[in-house]
Amino acid sequence: MRRIVPVLALGAGLSLALSGCFVNPLESITENLVEEGVEELIEGQTGVDIDVNGSGISLPDSWPSELPVPSEGTLQYSASIGETFSAQYEVSGRGTFDDLVSKLEAAGFENTGEIEYGGLTSTALETERWQVSIVYIDGEDSTPAALQYSIVDKDAP
Incomplete structure (x- = not known):
């Protein structure tokens, strides 16, 4: 439960902050203020x-x-969040996912599971200290491909 609340707050904040495209300069200023407010709210709470x-x-x-x-x-x-890290990238294709998995395996990570479903591919890797999850989602139409990279330090309290 301790980690669920921050993750839910993070998801809500990201949804609010990334929910629109603004062209009007006045709206752009408002967007920046909202984004900064969301960041400060999430970080503070x-x-x-x-x-x-x-x-x-x-x-x-x-x-x-x-x-x-x-x-x-x-x-x-x-x-x-503490010793848990997450990043999402817009990527040009599946090669970025495959390259990252290869680099982790070369660094001594053991591949502990893979899932492929339609345009989604997920791989879990780990060492004695780290657990890593990498998810690749194919782009469709005007939506670019995405790569989600999550890391957990197993030594953290």
């Missing part, structure tokens, strides 16, 4: 380090530097 503004996004400072990141793609959001 949950301790989640989050960036949802869609530009200038970077991985949290606490992101484990010893783990590889996707070789290509545009970071759409990133978050950390």
Whole structure:
């Protein structure tokens, strides 16, 4: 339950912040204020380090530097909750997913499970310290392909 509430708050905040496209400059200013407010609200209430503004996004400072990141793609959001990390990228295709899985396996991660269903592919990998989940979703029509990368430090309290 302790981790569910921050995740739900994170999901609600992301849904609010990423729910529209704004062209009008006045709306753009409003959007930036809302995004900053959502970020501050989530961070203040949950301790989640989050960036949802869609530009200038970077991985949290606490992101484990010893783990590889996707070789290509545009970071759409990133978050950390304690020693749990998550990032979503817009990618050009499945190759980015395959490359990241290969890099993790080369770094000693054991592939503990795979699921493929339609345009969705998910792989779980782990070492003694880390659990990693990578999900790839094919793009359709005007929707770009996406890669979700989640990391849990098993040594964390």
